[in-house]
Structure formats: structure tokens, C-alpha cells
Amino acid sequence: SQKIEQNSEALNxxxxxxxxxxxxxxxxxxAYLQWYRQDPGRGPVxxxxxxxxxxxxxxxxxxxxxxxxxxxxxxHITASQPADSATYLCALDGTNAGKSTFGDGTTLTVKP
Amino acid sequence: DAGVIQSxxxxxxxxxxxxxxxxxxxxxxxxxxxxRQTMMRGLELLIYFNNNVPIDDSGMPExxxxxxxxxxxxxxxxxxPSEPRDSAVYFCASTLSRGAGNTIYFGEGSWLTVV
Numbered sequence: 001s002q003k004i005e006q007n008s009e010a011l012n013x014x015x016x017x018x019x020x021x022x023x024x025x026x027x028x029x030x031a032y033l034q035w036y037r038q039d040p041g042r043g044p045v046x047x048x049x050x051x052x053x054x055x056x057x058x059x060x061x062x063x064x065x066x067x068x069x070x071x072x073x074x075x076h077i078t079a080s081q082p083a084d085s086a087t088y089l090c091a092l093d094g095t096n097a098g099k100s101t102f103g104d105g106t107t108l109t110v111k112p
Numbered sequence: 113d114a115g116v117i118q119s120x121x122x123x124x125x126x127x128x129x130x131x132x133x134x135x136x137x138x139x140x141x142x143x144x145x146x147x148r149q150t151m152m153r154g155l156e157l158l159i160y161f162n163n164n165v166p167i168d169d170s171g172m173p174e175x176x177x178x179x180x181x182x183x184x185x186x187x188x189x190x191x192x193p194s195e196p197r198d199s200a201v202y203f204c205a206s207t208l209s210r211g212a213g214n215t216i217y218f219g220e221g222s223w224l225t226v227v
Contacts (some may be wrong), residue, residue, distance in 0.1 A: 034215070035187075043203050043218030046156070089155065091216075099145075099168070100216060104154040 002028045004088060012109045013080055016027040021075040021106045023090035030092035033066055033073050034100065038087045046104075048075075049086075075097045116145045116219035118204050130192040133222045135204030136185055142209035145216065146179055146189050150200045158223045161187065161210065 007022035023033070031052050036044035050057045050066045050073070058063045063076040077084050087107045091100040114149040117136040125131055145160040158160045159169040162182045172179070176195070191198055199215040201221040 041221075043205075043220050045218070046215040049215065096153075099157070100162060101157070102147075102155040 002060070002101060004028075004090065004092060004101060006088075006098065006103040008106055009104070010014050010109065011108045015081060015110055016047045017080055019077040019084065019108055019110070021088050021090075021108065023073040023075070023103055025071050028071075028092055028101075029046050029068075032093040033064075034077050034090040034093065035062075035064060035093045036072075036091060036102075038089060038105065044066055044089055055100050077108075080108075082110045082112050116204055116217055118202075118219035120222055121220065122225075123192055124224045124227065126194045127195055127226055129226075131192065131198075131210055131224060131226075133202050133204075133224070134188045135215075135219060137187070137204070137206030138217055139185065140208070141167070141206035141217070143214075144181060144187050145203075145204040145209045146187070147205060147218075148200045149203060149221070156202070158189070176186050177226040191224075194224075196226045199225050202214040203213045 001024045003026045005024045013019050022102045032049055034049045035047045037047055038044040047061055048057055050064050052068055061078045085107040089105045090103045093100050119134045143162050146158040148158055149155045153176050156171055158171045159179045160167055161181045177191055179189045201223050203218050203221045205216045205218045206214045
């Protein structure tokens with residue numbers, strides 16, 4: 001069965017460091033992979049999308065990589081700030097338009 | 113645009129009562145999704161609609177759950193009768209029909225507690 005694993009439930013880092021979150025998947029061939037941010041008491045908010053034929057995508061302090069051979073995506077936040085503290089979810093899209101499968105999320109805490 | 117609008121934001125109800133959650137998707141979006149989020153199971157897709165037609169309801173946990181989309185701007189998720197294990201956050205989301213990989217826009221969720 002399809003499975004999505006995000007590296008750990010929680011990640012604590014010091015302000016200014018780079019946070020790296022991992023999303024691994026099995027029994028799945030996604031056409032797209034998305035990363036979302038979720039704050040407590042709020043709905044997930046889209047951050048970045050990367051296609052299967054793209055290796056890397058950047059947006060300001062965010063960087064996403066997608067390795068379809070390793071079946072893995074890495075999500076980096078450089079120069080992290082306490083305001084980056086949130087839960088980050090990866091989501092995989094197959095061929096069904098808009099239907100995404102979500103990982104359980106990693107809760108990032110950036111300490112000042 | 114106001115985004116995806118859900119109501120109620122919070123609901124506490126007694127076991128056995130009927131619960132109706134409501135959603136207004138973003139105007140122009142052709143797809144609407146109902147998700148449920150719990151600590152144990154994460155974010156699960158319950159059902160999704162395309163142009164108001166239910167496409168995949170395989171995630172609906174049991175017959176106590178039903179969803180409708182009478183028009184392009186309104187959907188409901190109903191639980192009857194409700195049980196304590198239904199306590200969760202229910203998210204409605206919508207997206208454009210431009211192929212896979214479209215951004216999904218979530219509402220703020222309906223926090224349901226069944227006692």
C-alpha cells in the first residue's frame with residue numbers, strides 16, 4: 001500500500017540554522033509533490049510545489065528537492081526564525097487532478 | 113477572495129446527535145474536498161467532488177457519514193448519529209481543475225467534539 005513518512009514528529013533547531021525536513025514515500029509514483037505549513041488551530045497553507053522532472057525548487061528562504069530514484073523530498077528552511085515554527089506537511093499528487101495524499105507532518109520549533 | 117469558508121468553527125455535541133458541517137469553496141474552483149485530521153491518523157481524505165459530483169468517497173469511514181454538494185458554492189458533511197470517536201478537525205478544501213498538482217486551499221476547519 002502507499003505510504004508517506006516524514007522524518008520525525010518533531011524537530012528543534014536554533015535560530016539562524018538551516019532546518020531540513022524529510023518526506024519519504026513507497027509504492028507511489030507521484031507526478032507532483034507539495035509542501036504545506038500548518039499553524040496550530042489553522043488549516044494547511046501551500047508553500048511550494050515540485051514536479052517529478054524537477055530536481056530543485058526555491059522560494060525565498062525555502063528550498064525543496066525531489067529525488068524520484070530515492071523516493072524522497074527534502075525541505076530546507078535557511079536562516080530559520082522563531083516565526084518558522086509550525087508543522088510542515090508533504091503531499092503527493094498522482095494523476096487524479098487535485099487529489100493529494102498527505103504525510104503526518106513534522107513539527108518544527110525554532111528557538112531564539 | 114475570502115478563501116474557503118467553513119462553519120461552525122467549533123461544535124460540541126452529545127453522542128447520538130446529528131452534526132452538519134458546512135463549506136463554501138473558493139469561487140471558480142471545480143474540486144471540493146473534505147478531510148479529517150486527528151493526532152492518531154493525520155490528515156485523511158474523506159470524499160471529493162468535481163463539478164458538484166462525488167468522485168471518490170472511499171475515505172468515508174462508515175454509513176453514518178454523508179456528504180452533499182447541491183451547487184458549486186456549497187457543500188455539507190453530515191454525521192448521524194455522531195460518536196465520540198468522530199471527534200476531530202474537519203477541513204474543507206478546494207482547487208482548480210487544471211490537472212494534478214494544483215494548490216489545494218484549505219478552510220480553517222471545524223473542530224468537532226462529541227461527548
